[in-house]
Amino acid sequence: MNATLIINPIAGHKASKSICEIENLLRERVHLTTFVTSKRGDAFSYSKELSGADIILVASGDGTINEVINGILSSERPDQNRIPLALIPLGTANVLARELGIPGKIDKAVNIALSGNPRKISVGKINGRYFTLMAGMGFDGDTVLGVKGGLKKILGKAAYIISGIKTLIKFNLPLIKIKTPQGKLEGYTAIISNVRCYGGYYYVTPEASITEPVLDICIFQGKTRKEFLQFVIGIVRGKHLKLPCVSYGKYSEFEMESDDIVHVQIDGDYFGALPVKIEIVRDAVSLIW
Numbered sequence: 001m002n003a004t005l006i007i008n009p010i011a012g013h014k015a016s017k018s019i020c021e022i023e024n025l026l027r028e029r030v031h032l033t034t035f036v037t038s039k040r041g042d043a044f045s046y047s048k049e050l051s052g053a054d055i056i057l058v059a060s061g062d063g064t065i066n067e068v069i070n071g072i073l074s075s076e077r078p079d080q081n082r083i084p085l086a087l088i089p090l091g092t093a094n095v096l097a098r099e100l101g102i103p104g105k106i107d108k109a110v111n112i113a114l115s116g117n118p119r120k121i122s123v124g125k126i127n128g129r130y131f132t133l134m135a136g137m138g139f140d141g142d143t144v145l146g147v148k149g150g151l152k153k154i155l156g157k158a159a160y161i162i163s164g165i166k167t168l169i170k171f172n173l174p175l176i177k178i179k180t181p182q183g184k185l186e187g188y189t190a191i192i193s194n195v196r197c198y199g200g201y202y203y204v205t206p207e208a209s210i211t212e213p214v215l216d217i218c219i220f221q222g223k224t225r226k227e228f229l230q231f232v233i234g235i236v237r238g239k240h241l242k243l244p245c246v247s248y249g250k251y252s253e254f255e256m257e258s259d260d261i262v263h264v265q266i267d268g269d270y271f272g273a274l275p276v277k278i279e280i281v282r283d284a285v286s287l288i289w
Contacts, residue, residue, distance in 0.1 A: 061091015
């Protein structure tokens with residue numbers, strides 16, 4: 001079997017130290033080609049033009065996985081999206097791996113990659129770009145915008161917590177207007193998700209499924225900092241959907257806009273600002289787990 005390993009050496013805190021271990025484990029069982037990224041966009045470009053692989057293994061975090069999926073879905077090569085993907089989680093949060101139950105231990109992740117079953121998953125599409133996990137706007141987007149690359153490398157998840165505290169102190173969330181096939185919605189923060197996990201540990205959209213042909217949306221509709229803190233505490237306790245300031249639903253597409261600047265993140269990386277159009281792409285790629 002011809003396997004291609006795409007690895008981001010600066011993912012998390014151990015990626016660069018793990019390259020040899022991963023390669024040695026794989027070479028015992030497959031014919032291996034390794035591509036090591038050096039900058040943002042490398043994984044996208046490489047996977048877009050990749051040929052001759054029976055499986056693609058992505059050893060990194062959620063951001064590189066996002067690039068690889070965008071690459072194969074943007075490729076002009078026929079059947080590029082039929083090449084199964086497998087994950088070796090080395091990133092900061094590894095949300096997708098947690099969602100699928102893929103362990104953080106390298107040898108176990110490699111074994112799943114080479115012995116698991118490929119299954120079709122749906123992905124989201126926002127203004128022409130694909131996402132695997134979620135798109136967040138409002139507080140979510142502001143927090144990710146505030147995370148600096150160097151700080152993230154040093155502090156990991158703590159960088160998001162620090163940025164989130166700063167965003168909470170400012171707390172200036174414009175109204176977001178949302179249009180769905182079933183009607184109009186509005187709120188001050190929205191998370192549109194393809195998975196249950198958020199940040200790896202919490203379930204903002206607990207009814208979501210990566211194999212369903214819909215996206216789940218959780219909307220914070222409160223206006224005050226106190227209500228938002230109740231929303232956050234509710235997420236931690238798993239009871240946020242019972243709050244009167246929260247709306248939840250499942251839809252196949254969304255159109256979102258605001259009269260002010262509202263920032264957007266996808267899969268933990270900054271994307272841009274509203275307006276956006278979001279839709280589900282059914283059975284887009286194959287993942288092994």
